[in-house]
Amino acid sequence: MRMTQNERIFLPWWKRVVIVIATVIVFALQIMLFVFAFQVNFDFPFNVWIYWIIEGGSFVLVYHIIHRPILTNYKLTWSILILIFPLPFSLLYYLNQRSLALPKYKQKKIDTILGKYYNLNQIDCTLELDRKDPKAAKLARILRSSTGYPLWKNTKYTFLFDGLLKHEDMLVELKKAPRYIFIECFIISDGKLLSELLPILKEKGDAGVEIKIIYDDLGSKATLKKKTILEIAQIKNCTFTNYNPLGLNINPAFNYRDHRKMVIIDGKTAYCGGDNLADEYIHQKKRFGFWRDNCGKYEGEAVQSFIALFIEMWYISTKMVLKLENYLCDYALERENSYILPFGDGPSNGAEPGYDIFRSLISSADQTLYISTPYLIIDEAMIESIVLAAKSGVDVRILMPGIPDKKVAWYLGRFHYKEILLAGGKIYEYTPGFNHAKNIIVDGRYAFIGTINMDYRSLFLHYECGALILLDNEIYKMKDDFLKACDDSKPITYEDWKKRPWWQKLISYLLYLFAPLF
Secondary structure, eight states: OOTTGGGGGOOOOHHHHHHHHHHHHHHHHHHHHHHHHOOOOOOHHHHHHHHHHHHHHHHHHHHHHHHSSSSSHHHHHHHHHHHHHHHHHHHHHHHHHHHHHOOOOHHHHHHHHHHHHHHHHOOOOHHHHHOOOHHHHHHHHHHHHHOOOOOOSSOOOOOOOHHHHHHHHHHHHTTTOOOEEEEESSBBOSSSHHHHHHHHHHHHHHHOOEEEEEETTTTTTTTOOOHHHHHHTTSSEEEEEESSOOOSOGGGGGGGGOOOOEEEEEEEEEEESSBBBBBGGGGGOOOOSSSOEEEEEEEEETTHHHHHHHHHHHHHHHOOOOOOOGGGGOOOOOOOSOEEEEEOOOTTTOOOHHHHHHHHHHHHHEEEEEEOSOOOOOHHHHHHHHHHHHHHTOEEEEEEESSSHHHHHHHHHHHTTTHHHHHTTTEEEEEEEEEEEEEEEEEETEEEEEEOOOEIIIISSSEEEEEEEOOOOHHHHHHHHHHHHHHHHHHEOOOHHSSSSSHHHHHHHHHGGGGGGG
């Protein structure tokens, strides 16, 4: 019997044991080579030559890294680690760079699949927007230049301030789907949420609705049972796959995960936010207190961009080609004062749109800058942008978790509080629980909402998605929800920051160098 794509998801226990043993052996060999090379005995010229070859090679590699157009923090981290541990970290750096780019044949195929989409002869909304708000048009141009994705006008954007609200709204929309359902998620977990979702998917599959689901293998490894995966795979008209499964093949790209969260229904409706398909997002499972999250709902022309993003990841994950034109529909909605630019980010796109738009939004603030993020592990340039905004008189507020999910990441995030607080910025820690919402709100006129955290992993390593929202009235709802969350949070003062435990200070101080690798 031929193995299906869904069955390839699983690895037998003996293969997992082989992977673990192979990993340990490779690591041990690297350490042995390192020790051998650096135990220099000048009575043996062979050892001397090994020493100088390794040292010379590491200096050449560091010189190359310094001249590369990457963040200074990345240059510093890689340079120091390579100089101290040349063999293992030179290898890791090589594997890291190899895995950043997709194979040429894959990239060419994606360009072919989406080429027509990137070159749509639509009305250039950016020119119209320029007449209404030049700053908004500038933000759109920055994002378009690094992603190729269009700016859309005729789209209804709805801000859903809670994961439960989104889940209930989504179930209603799914029940109405006559053509297809696309789901892409970092984490799918067994529980109440899935037990409410699966009967609808089964009903729709039986009715002939096309269903395609992508989940991240690493993200869902500990949360999704084999029994549930087989149950989903048996739904009629459903194709179910995982992104970048861990297996026997050595894949340098295993570090780059599919962190996107999207649900697309019939090409008419799309959801994109920070919430996964797991019970903590609908408050049925208590993890780290109350789970604060939110999501954007899109109805209209901008849904096309989310379809394109899904088609891209579907091909990367399965090598199966979906034709964009088969999933579009007619859009009759007309809206005057709302501009939406959905976009994707990833390690293989040769640009950093998430990082660029975050810095651009921060720098564009004149009155208010509100940032909600679960992590604050960013480079000095972005910190400096926030500090300059605060020094210029902008009301800068950053909302962080009060109860962290990853304590080391939380300690690293607190490392930067000092500069922001001394500049006049305000930082709040969400005392009811874990703040997982990812958005930036500027002057009540411009906003980002999506899956991108303010950390190196989201900004540079993962596949992510989100949308730039311009001049939409829902931004006021985002602002009000943010301020309400701040009212429920503890404001952190500079004195509070200085009084944190000494061991937290030590951890953040020692690990700061390695922050780009987290």
